[in-house]
Structures are given as structure tokens and as C-alpha cells.
Amino acid sequence: MLVSIMSEISRSSTRLDQYVDRYAARTKGMTASEIRALFAVASRPEVVSLAGGMPNISGLPLDIVGRAIGDLIKTNGPTAMQYGSGQGTPELREQICEIMRMEGIDAHPDDVVVTVGSQQAVDLVTRIFIDPGDVIICEAPSYVGALGVFRAYQADIVHVEMDEHGLVPELLEQAIAATKAAGRTIKFLYTIPNFHNPAGVTLSAERRPEILRICREADILILEDNPYGLLGFDGPPHRALRADEAEGVIYLGSFSKTFAPGFRVGWALAPHAVREKLVLAQESATLCPPAFSQMAISAYLEQHDWQGQIKQFREMYRERRDAMISALEDMMPASVRWNVPDGGFYVWLTLPPGIDSKAMLPRAVTARVAYVPGTAFYADGFGTSSMRLSFCYPTPERIREGVRRLAGVLEQEMELREMFGATGSIPTIARSRYDGPGTDMA
Amino acid sequence: MLVSIMSEISRSSTRLDQYVDRYAARTKGMTASEIRALFAVASRPEVVSLAGGMPNISGLPLDIVGRAIGDLIKTNGPTAMQYGSGQGTPELREQICEIMRMEGIDAHPDDVVVTVGSQQAVDLVTRIFIDPGDVIICEAPSYVGALGVFRAYQADIVHVEMDEHGLVPELLEQAIAATKAAGRTIKFLYTIPNFHNPAGVTLSAERRPEILRICREADILILEDNPYGLLGFDGPPHRALRADEAEGVIYLGSFSKTFAPGFRVGWALAPHAVREKLVLAQESATLCPPAFSQMAISAYLEQHDWQGQIKQFREMYRERRDAMISALEDMMPASVRWNVPDGGFYVWLTLPPGIDSKAMLPRAVTARVAYVPGTAFYADGFGTSSMRLSFCYPTPERIREGVRRLAGVLEQEMELREMFGATGSIPTIARSRYDGPGTDMA
Numbered sequence: 001m002l003v004s005i006m007s008e009i010s011r012s013s014t015r016l017d018q019y020v021d022r023y024a025a026r027t028k029g030m031t032a033s034e035i036r037a038l039f040a041v042a043s044r045p046e047v048v049s050l051a052g053g054m055p056n057i058s059g060l061p062l063d064i065v066g067r068a069i070g071d072l073i074k075t076n077g078p079t080a081m082q083y084g085s086g087q088g089t090p091e092l093r094e095q096i097c098e099i100m101r102m103e104g105i106d107a108h109p110d111d112v113v114v115t116v117g118s119q120q121a122v123d124l125v126t127r128i129f130i131d132p133g134d135v136i137i138c139e140a141p142s143y144v145g146a147l148g149v150f151r152a153y154q155a156d157i158v159h160v161e162m163d164e165h166g167l168v169p170e171l172l173e174q175a176i177a178a179t180k181a182a183g184r185t186i187k188f189l190y191t192i193p194n195f196h197n198p199a200g201v202t203l204s205a206e207r208r209p210e211i212l213r214i215c216r217e218a219d220i221l222i223l224e225d226n227p228y229g230l231l232g233f234d235g236p237p238h239r240a241l242r243a244d245e246a247e248g249v250i251y252l253g254s255f256s257k258t259f260a261p262g263f264r265v266g267w268a269l270a271p272h273a274v275r276e277k278l279v280l281a282q283e284s285a286t287l288c289p290p291a292f293s294q295m296a297i298s299a300y301l302e303q304h305d306w307q308g309q310i311k312q313f314r315e316m317y318r319e320r321r322d323a324m325i326s327a328l329e330d331m332m333p334a335s336v337r338w339n340v341p342d343g344g345f346y347v348w349l350t351l352p353p354g355i356d357s358k359a360m361l362p363r364a365v366t367a368r369v370a371y372v373p374g375t376a377f378y379a380d381g382f383g384t385s386s387m388r389l390s391f392c393y394p395t396p397e398r399i400r401e402g403v404r405r406l407a408g409v410l411e412q413e414m415e416l417r418e419m420f421g422a423t424g425s426i427p428t429i430a431r432s433r434y435d436g437p438g439t440d441m442a
Numbered sequence: 443m444l445v446s447i448m449s450e451i452s453r454s455s456t457r458l459d460q461y462v463d464r465y466a467a468r469t470k471g472m473t474a475s476e477i478r479a480l481f482a483v484a485s486r487p488e489v490v491s492l493a494g495g496m497p498n499i500s501g502l503p504l505d506i507v508g509r510a511i512g513d514l515i516k517t518n519g520p521t522a523m524q525y526g527s528g529q530g531t532p533e534l535r536e537q538i539c540e541i542m543r544m545e546g547i548d549a550h551p552d553d554v555v556v557t558v559g560s561q562q563a564v565d566l567v568t569r570i571f572i573d574p575g576d577v578i579i580c581e582a583p584s585y586v587g588a589l590g591v592f593r594a595y596q597a598d599i600v601h602v603e604m605d606e607h608g609l610v611p612e613l614l615e616q617a618i619a620a621t622k623a624a625g626r627t628i629k630f631l632y633t634i635p636n637f638h639n640p641a642g643v644t645l646s647a648e649r650r651p652e653i654l655r656i657c658r659e660a661d662i663l664i665l666e667d668n669p670y671g672l673l674g675f676d677g678p679p680h681r682a683l684r685a686d687e688a689e690g691v692i693y694l695g696s697f698s699k700t701f702a703p704g705f706r707v708g709w710a711l712a713p714h715a716v717r718e719k720l721v722l723a724q725e726s727a728t729l730c731p732p733a734f735s736q737m738a739i740s741a742y743l744e745q746h747d748w749q750g751q752i753k754q755f756r757e758m759y760r761e762r763r764d765a766m767i768s769a770l771e772d773m774m775p776a777s778v779r780w781n782v783p784d785g786g787f788y789v790w791l792t793l794p795p796g797i798d799s800k801a802m803l804p805r806a807v808t809a810r811v812a813y814v815p816g817t818a819f820y821a822d823g824f825g826t827s828s829m830r831l832s833f834c835y836p837t838p839e840r841i842r843e844g845v846r847r848l849a850g851v852l853e854q855e856m857e858l859r860e861m862f863g864a865t866g867s868i869p870t871i872a873r874s875r876y877d878g879p880g881t882d883m884a
Contacts, residue, residue: 017715018689022629022663024595027570030722054525065523066515073508081507081702083496116558116706116728123727127594128469145729152569152726153466187464221464247460260523262733264558273459280472284594285565285727286558287587290735291704 025132029151041365048402050389051370053197053345055257056320059312061304068299076295084291086283087275088114088267092294095301096267100253102236103229104243107269113278114289118227118254118266122146122190124281125223125250125268126153129187135179137189137220139167141348141377141386143197146190146225150379156184157379164339166203167191169210176218188221188250194238195228195344198377198388202238202342212245220248227254227266230310232343233318247271255297257345258310263293317345323396324389327403333411338389345392348374350385351410354417357387360409369405467574471593483807490844492831493812495639495787497699498762501754503746510741518737526733528725529717530556530709534736537743538709542695544678545671546685549711555720556731560669560696560708564588564632566723567665567692567710568595571629577621579631579662581609583790583819583828585639588632588667592821598626599821606781608645609633611652618660630663630692636680637670637786640819640830644680644784654687662690669696669708672752674785675760689713697739699787700752705735759787765838766831769845775853780831787834790816792827793852796859799829802851811847 041047072080087093093109100107115121122145130136132154138147140159150157160175161168172189179186191211193203203211215222224241232238242251254266270278282289300306324347325340332338335352349371351357358373372390374383389406391399483489514522529535535551542549557563564587572578574596580589582601592599602617603610614631621628633653635645645653657664666683674680684693696708712720724731742748766789767782774780777794791813793799800815814832816825831848833841 017718019663019713019715022571023719024569024571024573024576026573027719027723030570030719030726032722057523058520060519060523062515062519065519066512069515070508070512073504073511077502077504077507078500079704081499081502081704083698083703116732119729120727127466128472129464129466131466131468134466145726148726152723221461256525261525262521262523264728264730264732271461273461276459277461277465277469277472280474281469281594284472284587284590285562286706287561288706290558290706290732292738293732293734296734 026152026154029154030148041370047365047368047370048394048398048405049370050391050394050399050402050406051372052393053390054393055261055313055345056316056393057260059316060260060309064304065300068303069296072295072299080292080295082291084288084294086288087279088112088289089291089294089298092265092298093267095298096253096269099230100240100242100251100269103226103238103240105240105251105269106243111269111272111275113268113270113275113282114294115266115268115282116286116289117256117261117264118225118252118268119145119149120264120285121252121266121268122149122223122225124278124285125188125252125270126150126155127281128274128277129221130155133185135184135186137172137175137179137186138379139191139196139199141198141374141383142190142379143192143225144372144376147377147379150190155187158186159378159380159382162196162199162201164201165207166193166196166201167207167211169207169214172211173214176214176220180218186218186220188223189215190223190225191241192225192228193241194226195231195341196346197228197344198346198372198374199348200339200341200344200346205239208239208241209244212241212248216245216248222249223252224249225252227252227257228344229253230258231314231317231345233314233321234342242269250274258313259297259300259306263290263297265289265293265297314343317343317392320391320394320396320399321347323399324391324403327400331404331407333407333414335414336410345390347389347391349387349389351387352414353385355410355413356384358384360413363413364406364409367405367409369402369409371406468594468596471596472590483812489807489810489812490836490840490847491812492833492836492841492844492848493814494835495832496835497703497755497787498758498835499702501758502702502751506746507742510745511738514737514741522734522737524733526730526736528730529721530554530731531733531736531740534707534740535709537740538695538711541672542682542684542693542711545668545680545682547682547693547711548685553711553714553717555710555712555717555724556736557708557710557724558728558731559698559703559706560667560694560710561587561591562706562727563694563708563710564591564665564667566720566727567630567694567712568592568597569723570716570719571663572597575627577626577628579614579617579621579628580821581633581638581641583640583816583825584632584821585634585667586814586818589819589821592632597629600628601820601822601824604638604641604643606643607649608635608638608643609649609653611649611656614653615656618656618662622660628660628662630665631657632665632667633683634667634670635683636668637673637783638788639670639786640788640814640816641790642781642783642786642788647681650681650683651686654683654690658687658690664691665694666691667694669694669699670786671695672700673756673759673787675756675763676784684711692716700755701739701742701748705732705739707731707735707739756785759785759834762833762836762838762841763789765841766833766845769842773846773849775849775856777856778852787832789831789833791829791831793829794856795827797852797855798826800826802855805855806848806851809847809851811844811851813848
């Protein structure tokens with residue numbers, strides 16, 4: 001049954017399309033991601049999905065949210081249901097500035113643009129800066145949704161490696177130098193400094209000024225994507241890159257993980273001139289973000305102890321992180337490695353050489369466990385021997401059961417590999433630390 | 443006071459922008475529209491705004507909406523506040539198909555994509571089809587928000603004239619032939635067949651099969667934008683172009699005018715292969731449209747007599763249309779002409795030769811009345827001697843007062859013109875019926 005769904009998914013993409021000659025060049029880069037195909041399968045109840053990045057919002061106080069929104073309709077319904085400003089409501093932009101203050105950011109509401117989730121912020125920033133063939137520097141691996149946007153705008157991606165302290169400054173410098181030497185235009189560095197998706201690592205405090213300096217000297221903007229910043233398991237929030245550099249950084253935030261994603265409210269904080277362009281781009285894209293969503297979030301922030309709620313979220317996610325790490329320690333074959341994230345949603349698994357996580361996926365789903373293969377997070381085909389596991393949504397018990405199933409599949413794969421050789425395509429050469437602009441993005 | 447605001451607006455666009463060399467080529471086409479600059483001024487209470495296109499939603503039953511959304515949070519909160527499908531919720535897509543049935547459309551929910559207002563549908567369709575330099579055929583005049591999107595994707599616009607029966611088939615054929623003869627690629631015809639924004643006209647039933655035939659034979663898609671289709675003042679809704687041609691038409695609809703714009707929910711109905719691309723583009727743009735907005739609209743449609751509500755809206759708008767037309771008849775100088783729309787929000791005014799509506803705008807705002815100059819609705823600089831008046835938002839009394847003020851300003855302008863010559867730039871040659879791709883769009 002599950003296997004037949006998997007083959008259905010791969011079939012649907014080969015359906016005849018009579019419009020194929022009319023699409024824009026950028027449309028050729030729009031293909032269904034691994035995550036997309038997975039959603040259909042992994043949402044079946046018998047499958048433990050360690051694939052999705054859905055926050056667990058079951059702890060939200062529905063009575064309080066319901067009352068706040070009910071009051072909103074009663075007292076302010078005609079405004080909440082009307083068109084609003086393309087930049088977003090002034091009240092929410094002020095609240096956003098308060099939230100960002102927790103990460104050391106001193107910003108004016110006038111420089112904030114509300115977006116339809118921070119995904120749309122990535123889209124709008126890319127729209128105003130990227131011409132086809134421009135280079136965007138990304139961590140290796142990087143967020144699949146951002147890579148999709150960059151591809152849709154025909155950017156070339158240069159990946160730069162991370163280690164356990166996040167992006168490696170020396171490698172960033174080398175990548176910039178090599179890209180510039182090749183005559184390419186670098187428009188920005190896209191980075192997720194905190195509790196990285198998918199890698200789970202955090203950029204160390206020591207490296208932050210270095211990254212800022214490198215980009216300032218190279219005259220490269222930084223796109224700081226920070227959806228998980230308030231979801232650290234230890235200590236206060238990390239200081240944002242934007243806190244120490246107002247002109248060179250565009251900062252992206254989101255309510256999807258600290259409140260709820262169903263309202264689709266995120267934001268960009270940008271230098272003033274860029275903010276003006278972002279508002280024009282937003283007006284062109286949607287006229288304005290939903291007033292109702294924005295005012296609902298404002299009412300929630302005003303009427304609820306939202307910081308206490310985030311604390312609850314943090315504790316819940318820490319418990320699930322712990323469940324996943326202890327299950328991995330108990331059950332994974334010795335040759336599998338992973339990191340221990342101190343916040344966010346994700347653990348990054350590195351498999352023994354020769355195991356192809358993408359080729360293995362149908363067998364894992366048949367064993368009723370799902371994950372995202374590492375290749376989804378690279379623009380250049382790397383990542384075959386890694387995978388992202390998310391601990392955000394399933395209960396600790398289900399996480400443990402999912403890891404048990406995954407360990408079983410991996411053991412089988414490793415046995416097969418010992419008997420018959422590789423299970424799928426294996427990179428035959430080691431990846432160099434810097435590969436130059438990915439040619440498969442054109 | 444008002445005059446100083448006007449000059450502030452024009453100053454802000456000349457502010458120094460240190461990022462100017464880094465923007466994408468498309469960003470050069472993103473400039474503040476006349477409508478945008480107007481919003482700041484025309485929203486002051488002493489100004490009668492005949493400029494905006496805000497629907498009047500004061501008639502919505504806030505108690506029913508409040509109860510429906512309250513129940514939604516109680517019974518379905520965790521789903522409504524979670525990420526959803528990139529295509530939109532199945533329930534809403536079914537309801538959308540029921541609504542479209544009123545215009546003769548027989549569609550499957552699987553071919554509907556929910557968007558963040560129908561503005562986003564225009565954006566996503568343009569995104570998947572338009573390469574820089576591709577041609578889009580538009581009515582003359584056309585919707586300012588669509589022209590902005592087309593400009594942002596670096597399309598060239600070819601305008602085709604309308605008469606009182608809408609788009610003129612012979613002129614469409616000529617424009618297609620001339621554009622093809624010039625070696626240009628036409629990607630689609632963008633048309634608003636019903637209660638046109640801004641022209642107020644409706645494509646006649648006789649011409650609809652002709653437009654379909656012309657586009658089918660020329661192998662050009664039709665983008666049928668229909669936000670006002672259910673807001674006709676006489677008789678049943680007009681039959682959609684999409685009702686008679688499933689493969690060649692992408693149909694756009696919206697809840698902004700039949701319910702409320704603050705939820706930002708619109709949709710595209712597209713041929714199956716195009717729908718797949720639209721979903722990918724939507725996922726890249728926002729991951730998914732807001733689940734909360736969609737489920738709120740579903741609850742409203744299910745629990746309220748929404749057709750009765752639309753009937754109320756129609757009657758209210760008809761009363762305002764009547765107020766505007768009778769005020770125009772009573773007060774406008776004899777040389778001013780206008781049409782009488784039988785639905786929608788807008789009247790299109792044609793001024794005597796030599797009166798420049800854009801140059802006159804600051805004087806009108808000083809006299810506390812606002813409108814949108816005709817040039818906003820053309821990609822090629824035409825429209826100087828026309829303007830759009832909207833009757834959707836102000837009360838009949840305010841409409842009459844606004845027309846009175848506008849008539850006063852116009853009379854002064856005409857007197858000045860008689861004494862001193864033109865008030866602004868006048869087109870010195872008559873516009874030919876077909877001008878070729880607009881070169882000012884590059």
C-alpha cells in the first residue's frame with residue numbers, strides 16, 4: 001500500500017504537460033521537493049514521521065486565543081476584515097520590535113515589513129536582489145524552502161561548510177574570494193545562526209563578529225533567518241547578528257514556531273531603503289498581508305503570557321530532543337553519527353559511507369518511519385549519506401518507536417551493503433571544502 | 443497641510459539608497475504607484491476619497507462571523523493554526539467550485555489553488571509564465587495592481603482598446619497579429635470581463651465566444667480576473683469565459699469583494715498541469731496560504747446565508763452607483779463624459795482635452811476630494827485625460843459631496859485652461875488604436 005503510494009508520487013511528475021513550452025525559464029527550476037512527496041505518505045497515522053517541521057501547538061490555550069479573537073471581531077471587526085497597509089499593522093510592528101529586543105536588536109517599527117510567514121520574506125528579499133546567475137552563499141546543508149526560492153529566482157548557490165560551531169569563517173572567506181575571482185556577483189549570505197535547519201548547530205558567539213566583518217569587508221549583505229531563536233534549551237537567547245550591524249543585515253523572524261503557523265505571519269527587518277523596496281514587492285505580491293492574522297496575533301501577544309508560553313514550548317521540545325538523543329544512543333548502529341542540538345527542531349544524522357538515504361527512503365516508509373534525505377538540503381547533489389530527523393511533532397514515545405524502526409532499516413541496509421555492495425549512488429570522490437557555484441542550479 | 447503631505451510623498455522617493463547598485467533588474471520597475479501615494483492623503487477624514495477600491499463591509503454580521511470563528515477555534519483550533527496544504531484546504535476548494543458554478547463553471551476542487559488574495563494569483567501565474575520581454579495583452583485601461591505585477595516580472599504590455607461592450611475582438615486580433623509579426627512572444631491575455639476595474643464596462647455575451655476563439659487560434663492563454671462577477675446590479679451573473687473553455691483559461695476569483703479582504707483569500711482555477719506549477723510556486727512563495735483564513739471563510743460560507751449577504755452588497759453598491767451617476771449628471775461640466783457601470787465599484791471619467799488629471803490631483807486633494815488619475819491604468823503613459831472614480835466605500839451623501847468638490851475643481855481648471863492654456867502635459871498626437879509593445883516597461 002505505502003509502496004504503491006510512493007510509486008504514484010514519482011509517476012505524477014512525468015505526466016504530459018501541454019504548456020511545457022510556454023513556461024518561464026525560472027519554472028524549470030520549480031520541481032516537487034523530497035519533503036513535498038513525503039507529506040502525502042508520512043501523514044498516514046501508522047507512519048512515525050521524523051520528516052516534517054510542524055511545530056507542536058497542542059499546548060496553546062485555545063480558550064484564551066478564542067476569547068482574544070472573539071473580542072477582536074466584536075471591537076475591531078471591520079478593520080480586521082478590511083485591506084490593510086502593505087507594510088503591516090503599526091501595532092504588530094511595534095510588538096515585533098519588542099520581541100527582537102530579546103536578541104539584542106534595537107529597531108524601529110518603521111523598518112519592519114510583515115510577511116506571509118518568513119518564507120515570503122525569503123521570497124521578497126530574493127525577488128528584489130537576485131538576477132539570474134547571481135550567487136547566494138548558503139550553509140552546507142541549508143533550509144530546503146530557501147533553496148527552493150533561490151532556485152525559482154535562478155540564483156546559483158555556493159555552499160560553505162559548517163562545523164559544530166556553525167559556519168566556518170575561514171571557509172566563508174575562501175568561498176567569497178574564489179567566487180569573486182571567478183567574476184561572479186555575490187548578492188548575499190543566507191544563514192540560520194541559531195538551532196540550524198537542518199543541521200541543528202548554532203553559530204558560536206566568538207564567530208559572530210567575524211562573520212559580520214567578513215561580509216562587511218566583502219560588501220555582501222547578510223540574510224539572517226531566525227525562526228527558532230527563542231527556542232533554545234539552555235540560557236537566554238543568542239545575540240542576533242543584526243544586533244551589531246544595522247546596515248548590512250536583513251533579519252527574518254516568524255510567529256510560526258513561537259505561536260502558530262496557521263496565521264502565516266513572519267517579518268523582515270531591513271535597512272530603510274531596502275524596506276521601501278520590500279513594501280513595494282509585498283504590495284505587488286499580495287497588496288497587503290492579512291490584517292486579520294496580524295490583529296489576531298497582536299491580541300494574543302497583548303492578552304496572554306506569551307513568554308511563559310514560549311517557555312512551555314522550549315521545555316516540551318527539550319524533552320523530545322532528549323527522547324530522540326537517548327533513543328539514537330540506545331539503538332543506532334555504531335557507525336551512525338549525529339549532533340546534539342541545544343534548541344530548535346532538528347538532529348542531523350550522518351550515515352556510514354555507502355548508505356544512500358534517498359534510495360533507502362521507500363524502505364523506511366515501508367517500515368513506517370519517515371525522514372528527509374540529506375540531498376534535499378544541498379543545491380549540488382551532496383548529502384546522500386545524511387538525513388534530517390525532526391523531534392518537534394511526535395510524542396517522546398513515538399520518537400523512540402520511530403528511531404527503533406529507522407535503526408532496523410539501517411541495519412538491514414548495512415547488511416545488504418556488506419553482502420552486495422552499495423544500495424544506491426555513492427559519491428565516488430570526496431567533496432572538496434569549496435566547490436564553486438553549483439552548476440545544477442541554472 | 444494637505445499640500446505639504448503631497449510634497450513629502452514626492453520627496454521620499456528621491457531619498458538616497460546605498461543599495462541601488464545591488465538590486466535585481468526587476469526591482470527598477472518597482473516604483474510607488476499613484477494609488478499608493480494617495481492612500482496616505484486620501485485616508486484623512488476631511489477628504490472624500492473616490493480613489494480607493496476598499497469594499498464596504500460594514501453590512502457584515504459581526505455576531506455571526508464572531509460565532510463561526512469562535513466555534514472554529516474551539517472545535518478545530520489546532521488544525522486552523524497549523525501549517526496546511528500549499529494548494530489550500532479541500533473543504534474551501536469545494537466551496538469555491540460551488541461558487542464558480544453560479545457563473546457556469548464546472549470544475550473539480552483538485553484544479554483550484556487557494557492564494558493570498560487574487561493579487562497573489564496574478565503574481566504566481568505571471569511568475570510561472572513570464573520571462574523578461576514576454577508580451578502580455580491587457581485591456582486599455584487595465585487594473586493597476588496587475589500592471590504592477592507584470593512590470594515586476596519585466597513583461598511588455600500591449601494594450602487593446604475597449605468600447606462600451608468591453609474588449610474589441612477585431613482590435614485584439616490586430617494586436618496579436620502585429621505583435622507576432624514583430625517576432626514577440628505573447629504569453630497571455632489578461633482580462634477583467636465583468637464590471638471592469640477601472641473602466642466599469644462588461645464584455646458582452648456576443649463577444650465572449652469570439653475572444654475565446656481568437657485566443658485559441660493564436661494559442662494564447664487567457665487570464666480571466668473576476669473579482670466583481672457576483673456584484674452585478676441587474677440579472678444573474680454573467681457566464682465566465684472559463685465556463686466554455688477549460689484548457690485555455692486560467693480563472694481568478696476572490697472573497698475580498700463578496701465577503702471581506704482582511705483574510706486575503708483568493709484563488710486560481712487552472713488546467714491541471716498549470717495547477718501543479720502554481721502549487722509549487724505557492725509553496726516557494728509562502729509554504730501555504732493561511733489555514734486560519736481559509737477555515738474562517740469555510741465556516742462563514744457554511745453558517746451564513748452568504749448569497750443573501752451578496753444580494754445586500756449588490757443593493758448597497760447599486761444605490762451608491764446611482765448616487766454617483768446622478769451627482770455627475772447634476773454637477774459635472776458638459777464636456778466631461780462617463781459610463782454607467784452595471785456592477786462593480788468604478789466609473790471611468792473622460793475629461794475635456796487639455797485637462798491633465800494627474801497634474802490636477804494636488805488641487806483636487808486641496809479641495810478635499812481624491813481620485814485615481816487615468817495614467818495609473820496604462821503601461822504606456824496614456825490616460826492623462828481620464829480618471830477612475832470609485833463609489834464603493836463612501837456613503838451616497840459623501841459621494842455627492844465628493845462629486846460636487848470635483849466638479850468645482852474641474853470648472854476652475856477649465857477656466858484656467860481657457861485663460862492660460864493647458865494645465866499640464868497633453869498628448870500632442872492622438873493615440874493610435876494599437877501602439878505595439880510598450881517600451882516604457884523595460
